[in-house]
Amino acid sequence: xxxxxxxxxxxxxxxxxxxxxxxxxxxxxxxxxxxxxxxxxxxxxxxxxxxxxxxxxxxxxxxxxxxxxxxxxxxxxxxxxxxxxxxxxxxxxxxxxxxxxxxxxxxxxxxxxxxxxxxxxxxxxxxxxxxxxxxxxxxxxxxxxxxxxxxxxxxxxxxxxxxxxxxxxxxxxxxxxxxxxxxxxxxxxxxxxxxxxxxxxxxxxxxxxxxxxxxxxxxxxxxxxxxxxxxxxxxxxxxxxxxxxxxxxxxxxxxxxxxxxxxxxxxxxxxxxxxxxxxxxxxxxxxxxxxxxxxxxxxxxxxxxxxxxxxxxxxxxxxxxxxxxxxxxxxxxxxxxxxxxxxxxxxxxx
Numbered sequence: 001x002x003x004x005x006x007x008x009x010x011x012x013x014x015x016x017x018x019x020x021x022x023x024x025x026x027x028x029x030x031x032x033x034x035x036x037x038x039x040x041x042x043x044x045x046x047x048x049x050x051x052x053x054x055x056x057x058x059x060x061x062x063x064x065x066x067x068x069x070x071x072x073x074x075x076x077x078x079x080x081x082x083x084x085x086x087x088x089x090x091x092x093x094x095x096x097x098x099x100x101x102x103x104x105x106x107x108x109x110x111x112x113x114x115x116x117x118x119x120x121x122x123x124x125x126x127x128x129x130x131x132x133x134x135x136x137x138x139x140x141x142x143x144x145x146x147x148x149x150x151x152x153x154x155x156x157x158x159x160x161x162x163x164x165x166x167x168x169x170x171x172x173x174x175x176x177x178x179x180x181x182x183x184x185x186x187x188x189x190x191x192x193x194x195x196x197x198x199x200x201x202x203x204x205x206x207x208x209x210x211x212x213x214x215x216x217x218x219x220x221x222x223x224x225x226x227x228x229x230x231x232x233x234x235x236x237x238x239x240x241x242x243x244x245x246x247x248x249x250x251x252x253x254x255x256x257x258x259x260x261x262x263x264x265x266x267x268x269x270x271x272x273x274x275x276x277x278x279x280x281x282x283x284x285x286x287x288x289x290x291x292x293x294x295x296x297x298x299x300x301x302x303x304x305x306x307x308x309x310x311x312x313x314x315x316x317x318x319x320x321x322x323x324x325x326x327x328x329x330x331x332x333x334x335x336x337x338x339x340x341x342x343x344x345x346x347x348x349x350x
Contacts, residue, residue, distance in 0.1 A: 011044075024307070077171055079177045079178070099125050123322060138197050146282075149265045154245070182229055183228075192323065
């Protein structure tokens with residue numbers, strides 16, 4: 001096969017990034033079909049990308065069933081994730097789907113059962129596995145550069161939801177669509193990063209909170225009660241008794257897209273962040289008790305793109321660290337445990 005023919009589902013904001021990435025990988029990928037429930041978006045993006053009118057689908061099931069489509073890329077709101085993954089599995093189509101894996105854990109269970117019966121190459125969009133600094137941190141941990149890892153802290157902070165910006169009631173605040181708020185949106189990335197670096201969650205405790213309890217409806221201006229979190233914090237014990245502290249919010253004024261981790265080992269500390277994606281900070285003790293702090297440039301081999309791994313997956317390869325369907329399922333399992341830990345005010349064991 002000269003090129004993999006891709007069908008793109010969801011033509012909102014993230015679609016433009018995926019279209020750009022497909023063009024950058026044009027030797028291997030060709031966008032041949034698109035789908036969206038919004039007819040204006042369907043017509044606009046279809047025309048911009050030169051998609052034939054009979055390949056512009058209002059119904060994603062029809063796009064997935066199209067024999068001219070080899071694989072699916074999905075970038076839609078949370079409440080559609082389960083149905084799209086299910087349709088891909090039933091059709092035997094490889095796919096890359098957005099995170100979180102599903103809206104709630106109850107939707108994830110039957111998908112895993114179906115996947116075990118009808119497995120297909122699958123990738124979940126935990127894109128921060130492809131931040132060079134995080135990949136290099138993982139390599140240094142595996143090489144034992146800071147000795148045994150004892151604890152870590154992860155945070156993912158954004159500021160766009162803060163009070164001064166008067167953000168209206170959009171779909172990310174609608175529990176029927178999202179399942180959870182900041183937890184599922186940003187927290188799912190923190191969960192995945194912890195699993196990527198340290199292994200599985202063993203037990204956790206949590207607190208969820210809504211800082212801004214009402215937001216104006218964008219059409220009517222009437223205040224709508226917010227039923228999802230916009231702040232989440234939790235603590236966890238990971239594989240090997242590695243202890244972790246997590247926090248995330250959309251109300252951190254001054255934070256654009258600040259996802260970072262500090263890792264504490266017996267012989268040193270590593271700090272990695274999206275704010276400096278091509279470098280990490282390495283702190284260790286040298287002779288006579290003196291601390292040395294070094295900024296290390298990320299080596300070239302750690303600069304792997306999400307689409308490089310997606311193409312490799314489509315070619316039948318199994319790249320190290322590719323976030324597959326089981327990563328999506330485990331992530332949703334942890335999200336569910338965090339919600340239960342908050343509701344029950346107790347420690348949840350996984």
